[in-house]
Amino acid sequence: MNFNLTEDQQLIRETIRDFAETEVWPGAAERDRESRFPREILAKLAELGFMGCLVPEVLGGSGIDSISYAITIEELARVDAALAVTVAVHNSVACFPIRKWGTEEQKKKYLPDMAAGQVLxxxxxxxxxxxxxxxxxxxxxxxxxxxxxxxxxxxxxxxxxxxxxxxxxxxxxxxxxxxxxxxxxxxxxxxxxxxxxxxxxxxxxxxxxxxxxxxxxxxxxxxxxxxxxxxxKVALSVLGASRTGIGAQSVGIAQGAYEEALKYAKMREAFGKTIAEFQAIQFMLADMATRIEAARLLVYLAAFREDEGETRLARYSSMAKLFASEMANEVTGQAVQIHGGYGFSREYPVERYYRDARVTTIYEGTSEIQRIVIARDLLRE
Ligand SMILES: Cc1cc2nc3c(=O)[nH]c(=O)nc-3n(C[C@H](O)[C@H](O)[C@H](O)COP(=O)(O)OP(=O)(O)OC[C@H]3O[C@@H](n4cnc5c(N)ncnc54)[C@H](O)[C@@H]3O)c2cc1C
CATH class of the missing domain: 2.40.110.10 (Butyryl-CoA Dehydrogenase, subunit A, domain 2)
Incomplete structure (x- = not known):
């Protein structure tokens, strides 16, 4: 078993993280406040190939593997979960069904423009x-x-x-x-x-x-x-794969909130020391980091299984989505807790992460539905 990313996957992580930090993060809070759709950012993402992640290269896409795709969504969500879901829906439940179920004519007609970011x-x-x-x-x-x-x-x-x-x-x-x-x-x-x-x-x-x-x-x-x-069947087969993407989005949101909490804990002082020196805060940070890592492994496992051609993928993508989304809700709540009253203020990003995490246990199938999917698969054995 090898837990290392391939060189290509590492390069994708570096590219998308750099883009997210320089192009996405600076305006994320303002776009959230103004409910402003990030058209200009989508155009730049398209230039880098991220609007055609799951479209084969012959049709103008980048055709990256599922782990690279999960990394893409995770890194975008780490700074802006709204952008991440825009990109995830476009790639995994709009482009992907055409790639998987479309005729040659349909693929040629729609996928090149979608991969180029001209059509969302x-x-x-x-x-x-x-x-x-x-x-x-x-x-x-x-x-x-x-x-x-x-x-x-x-x-x-x-x-x-x-x-x-x-x-x-x-x-x-x-x-x-x-x-x-x-x-x-x-x-x-x-x-x-x-x-x-x-x-x-x-x-x-x-x-x-x-x-x-x-x-x-x-x-x-x-x-x-x-x-x-x-x-x-078309819809459920597509959701069976794309739920891994929502798991990745959840990991990204939690990671972003955790990093903000860690930074704040080292800076905020109470009773003459930084709050990071209190064991109660340290334990919260330890639990947050552990849960994020566990969810990330589950998301990458589901993505790996997809690339290996797993026939009962729904079990793994539902597990990844269920665990990661519930984790993201807990971790963003803890990040707010570590910020004390300031976590309740729009001045700090954790408030946005907390609100953005909430929907991850609801869309693309609620947690209750994920449990039904997993249990049904277990009982089939
Ligand atoms: C921000 C956002 C974006 C979305 N984007 C899309 C999109 O792009 N395309 C799209 O098609 N849909 C989209 N959805 C819809 C989303 O997938 C649904 O909201 C979700 O599947 C839940 O359906 P519902 O809201 O009707 O809740 P309901 O189905 O009414 O569920 C209400 C509650 O009952 C529970 N429940 C229902 N049935 C059972 C059961 N059998 N056993 C136990 N509990 C049960 C649910 O878990 C939930 O807690 C989006 C939703 C949101 C909030």
């Missing part, structure tokens, strides 16, 4: 009544000649307000339940496709999340992604 991707599975119960879809897609006509409302669609291409799940055959759902590549400027309410979120405020309203929206039949009726 989004993924619309959730509906107002269909979150954890994802199969309970109401959005309909009715075949009319050489088009499918989509009607319905998708909820909580990350990137949608800024996206050009959205992977949309809709019911093509209501008599077949989960097997009657199909996936579509929807271009956002298609007539009948509009953005509804933009969510006013607790955290990740510079990422954009909204409703997607589909009214008489005619999508060409050739934009069906995967076979008709395989839409839930």
């Amino acid at each position: 991707g989004a993924f619309a599975l959730t509906e107002p009544q269909a979150g954890s119960d994802a199969a309970n879809q109401k959005t309909r897609a009715v075949r009319r000649g050489d088009h499918y006509v989509l009607d319905g409302v998708k909820a909580w669609c990350t990137n949608a307000p800024e996206a050009g291409v959205i992977i949309v799940m809709a019911v093509t055959d209501p008599t077949r339940g989960a097997k009657g759902i199909s996936a579509f590549i929807v271009e956002k400027d298609t007539p009948g496709c509009t953005i509804g309410t933009i969510e006013d979120k607790m955290g990740l405020r510079s990422s954009k999340t909204s409703e997607l309203v589909l009214e008489d929206c005619a999508v060409p039949a050739e934009n069906l992604l995967g076979p008709e009726g395989a839409g839930l």
Whole structure:
């Protein structure tokens, strides 16, 4: 067993960390305060190849391995979790399903522009009544000649307000339940496709999340992604891999919060000494660092398994997401605690890390759903 990163993986870590610290960190707090989407940063990330992480080189992507991809998301989240989720959604639930399920024509039509950062991707599975119960879809897609006509409302669609291409799940055959759902590549400027309410979120405020309203929206039949009726399979197969990315985001958030807490503990004085000299604070720092490292190993293991072609990947990606997201909530809470009253102030970054961590146990499947996925897999043995 070898725990060392390869030279390529190390180079990616150095490149993305340097970019994150020089280009992302300086404006992160301000973008959060102003809920401002980081268009200019995405353009620079695209130049470095990070908008086509999971797109093969022949289609204009960088085609990096899953561990390198996890490192990318982790390093971005260490300074700005909102940017990390924007990049993660684009790469892993918008580009990746086209790469995995798309026809050659679909891949050639969409992936080069997406990898170049010219077109941002989004993924619309959730509906107002269909979150954890994802199969309970109401959005309909009715075949009319050489088009499918989509009607319905998708909820909580990350990137949608800024996206050009959205992977949309809709019911093509209501008599077949989960097997009657199909996936579509929807271009956002298609007539009948509009953005509804933009969510006013607790955290990740510079990422954009909204409703997607589909009214008489005619999508060409050739934009069906995967076979008709395989839409839930498309969605779940993609989430099965991308949850590792949310695990990586959680590790990055926790790492950023921990570093801030360590710095603060060495500087803040109480009772005539730095608070880092109190064993209570030292124990908190020790627990934080230990949990972060354990979560990182689990995330890299899931990524490693994916690269090895693991067939029951969902177990590992769910474990990584479950453990890392719960860890991030605990660690960011401890980072606030170490800051005392100042941790409750917007003046210090830990307040942002604490808010940003909160959603990691909710999106791409709640902790309860991850436990169901893991337990189901264990019981199959
Ligand atoms: C910021 C943000 C961004 C998002 N981005 C996207 C996106 O880009 N695309 C997309 O499609 N979706 C997105 N989502 C939606 C997200 O995936 C859902 O919110 C999530 O899956 C939970 O669904 P829900 O909110 O409907 O909660 P519910 O499903 O209503 O769950 C409510 C509670 O009940 C629990 N629960 C539900 N069922 C069970 C069960 N069987 N056993 C035990 N407990 C259960 C849940 O764990 C939770 O605690 C996003 C959400 C957020 C907050």
